[in-house]
Amino acid sequence: MHKAVFLDRDGVINNDTGKYYTYKVEDFIINKDIIESISLLKQNKFKVIVVTNQGGIAKGIYTSKEVNKVHEYLQNILKNNNCYIDDFYFCPHHDSIEQCDCRKPSPKMILEAAKKHNIDLSASYLIGDSKRDIEAGDAANLKKSYKINANESIYNICRNIINKNC
Numbered sequence: 001m002h003k004a005v006f007l008d009r010d011g012v013i014n015n016d017t018g019k020y021y022t023y024k025v026e027d028f029i030i031n032k033d034i035i036e037s038i039s040l041l042k043q044n045k046f047k048v049i050v051v052t053n054q055g056g057i058a059k060g061i062y063t064s065k066e067v068n069k070v071h072e073y074l075q076n077i078l079k080n081n082n083c084y085i086d087d088f089y090f091c092p093h094h095d096s097i098e099q100c101d102c103r104k105p106s107p108k109m110i111l112e113a114a115k116k117h118n119i120d121l122s123a124s125y126l127i128g129d130s131k132r133d134i135e136a137g138d139a140a141n142l143k144k145s146y147k148i149n150a151n152e153s154i155y156n157i158c159r160n161i162i163n164k165n166c
């Protein structure tokens, strides 16, 4: 089985500008140390999986296609730097429009990824910048979920995760 680090997207991977929804490539600013952090995780054989709520889709502000385009853009930048994200999961729903069972704090996206990628959840981690990220990680029984401030570097957390696994 594989170990994984689940990453929230907005405020962790890319700059959460306070604009609330990021869905254009030109607004997608990758946070400091993200490439180095993902490289470190991949070099140490972790799966890296994005789990993100994208309620703006349910609200009609943008489409799944635009979300996929942003993820492709990110993946291309990572590949140019010899690393990559193993998979992307997003919840397109929003409580104000329709209830669903995938929106964080639900652990469903994490559980689906675990099944598909043969991930040992009890040896895996999550990094997020909101309470509902941590609740999702806890509900999935991850080893540990780390809460950062929005747009804070995750490099030291990734180094700690690697060191624990040496």
Ligand SMILES: [Mg+2]
Binding pocket: 008, 009, 010, 011, 012, 016, 128, 129, 130
């Ligand atoms: Mg976030």
Ligand SMILES: [Zn+2]
Binding pocket: 091, 092, 093, 094, 100, 101, 102, 103
């Ligand atoms: Zn959902």
